[in-house]
Amino acid sequence: MNGRFAPSPSGHMHIGNASTALLSWLQIKNIGGKIYLRIEDIDPERSKKNYVNSIVEDLNALGLFWDGVVLFQSKRSSAYKLALDYLIRQNLIFACSCSKKEIRQTLWSKNASVNSYSGTCLNKGLSLDGPFTLRLKSWSSYPILRRYDKAWAYNFSTVIDDEYQNITHIVRGLDLKECAPLQNHFRSLLEYNSPRIYYAPIWCGPDKNKISKRHGDISIKDLLRKGWSPKSIIGLIAARLNLNSDSDACSPDALIDNYASYNWDKKVVSSNEVLSLWL
Ligand code: GLU
Secondary structure, three states: OEEEEOOOOOOOOEHHHHHHHHHHHHHHHHHOOEEEEEEOOOOOOOOOHHHHHHHHHHHHHHOOOOOOOOEEHHHOHHHHHHHHHHHHHOOOEEEEOOOHHHHHHHHOOOOHHHOOOOOOOOOOOOOOOOOOEEEEOOOOOOOEEEOOOOOEOHHHHHHHHHHHOOOOEEEEEHHHHHHHHHHHHHHHHOOOOOOEEEEEOEEEOOOOOEOOOOOOOOEHHHHHHOOOOHHHHHHHHHHHOOOOOOOOOOOHHHHOOHHHHOOOOOOEEOHHHHHHHHO
């Protein structure tokens, strides 16, 4: 039984990230497996080294420790290339020279269905070794695997690493649910195992929007600076997730047994519930 927490280092961790990390950690601790930390730093524009350090620091401060070494996606290009070559041999990939602007918009989109690309280059026979974006033939929106500048797409790299790390249990934010069909398609093309996937609730800010690290919403660091102790942050998350009946400070270890009754149907932690954080 192996789980992972796979943050993208595009900002400081916020309480929603910590809540997903806590759930993935508790799930695996409850069944006695291993939990890995994977840094999804494939996006050269958004990933920053200081955010990697910040995420690791916050997880450790909260008492969420990880097994083995941290896996960095930025060091995994050769594995992604091998998987790509396998799909090329199956005649499943084509090169696309469409505008950088359109490609930039779609690459990092985790929602395959918003990619409106209609397959303009499908039958052009462009060289797969040229300075072009590589796309998958066998999916409605022809999703990108690798951009013209050789940056890898999330939906492709993440399944390769889940297989590499032998991940059996995935806990990720509910906002990533739309990725599952495409990721499962990649898994079946690559003859990979299918992990079980669980969706952690989304945390919304006072404006009712999902809180986001990239938009500078209140971070774990802000809370620590305001005087919250790591255990009080865990206690608050546990209460909002109904892992605990009160929001008393507690360590992640103290919640391992409570996890057994966690209800995965919880979809959202509403703004009213977290409003108190901003006061
Ligand atoms: N790296 C993704 C994110 O931070 C999560 C990926 C996943 O759990 O599959 O949104």
